[in-house]
Amino acid sequence: MIMSREDISLKMSQRLITVADMLRSDGEVLRAADVGCDHGYVSIYLVQRKIASSVIAMDVRKGPLSAADANIAECGLKNSISTRLSDGVKELKKGEANAIVIAGMGGKLMERLIDEGNLYDLGIRRAVFQPQSDYEEFRQFIRDKGYLITDERVVYEDGKYYFPMKVDIVDSSFDSKNVFDKTLETLFSDSGDIDKDLMVRICNRYGECNLVRKEPLLVPYLDHGKEVLESILKSLDDSHTGRRKEIMEELSDISFAQKILNR
Known part of the structure; x- marks a missing residue:
């Protein structure tokens, strides 16, 4: 099916819309990385809604990345959204993005991806994480990293509850524990x-x-x-x-x- 340049939200679940909206920053248009981008809908939404001026849509699998490429092209956003084959943030370069979305993965996998890349050193300052499991452990993991959970939502969809979290990526000088x-x-x-x-x-x-x-x-x-x-x-x-x-x-x-x- 050829995708028109209509509002991509018409093709998105409420979970994904919530995840993307939570990245919004007051008065600031972000440069985002969408890790595990799958079909690229979140990346497209971020640009269409002017939450981000540019997005790097990243996935470890070639198939979903190819589908994301096609969707981005059909929406006329190839100048604003690029795709990149990457395991987590391994292929993200310092200063390319100041915000990140990682959603729809198991909590332990997300912990590994976050641990393998120093988000603060990469220039990331804002994140939305939406683990599919291990919520209790994941929240503690975020605190142990010294990051600050600033907002959270509950989404009920298809008989399951989801917990997207908005997180400030701060350095060790910030007393998030206090x-x-x-x-x-x-x-x-x-x-x-x-x-x-x-x-x-x-x-x-x-x-x-x-x-x-x-x-x-x-x-x-x-x-x-x-x-x-x-x-x-x-x-x-x-x-x-x-x-x-x-x-x-x-x-x-x-x-x-x-x-x-x-x-």
Whole structure:
């Protein structure tokens, strides 16, 4: 099918539209890298909506990159969007982009790609990451890198919840830990004397930005999680001590998160 130069959003899922929109910077038109670009829709959207003046659409596979090339050409954007075969950001050169999108991959794979390229040294200052799995571990990974999660959304699509995150890529001189600690103080100020490890675990599981903003879709996400865990708990006998303990811990965390959303 030949793609016209119509608004590419008509061909995009709400997840991808949300990911692309989250990269938007107040008053600044970005130069972006779209890692794992697949069909190139996000790259095209970024330019069509003037979120980015230029995009390097990157993918490790030749097939999707060829499809992205064709879509970019059909939309008349070859002067603004280039394609590049690359495993993660390995082929991205310093100063070519100041923003990056990595979406639709497993969390552990995304961690590897981020670890293999020093985003700050490459000139990246803003990112949107949307892992498909391992959300809890991924949020902690971002904090351990010294980066700052500044926004997060919940998208429900085709029976699954997605958690795109907007991240500031800062250097070691920026005290991102202090910013996060202040967020913890705000979130848990009326929760009594609770352990900091518990606060961090709850934020890792559900996203501190979602909790601060009282993201509406976090409510059904927590309700569904509680229902599933309670069902599993009923099926376990006393021999599953470790698993029962894990489930009880997560149910307690859900209860804490619900209290934050309801206050």
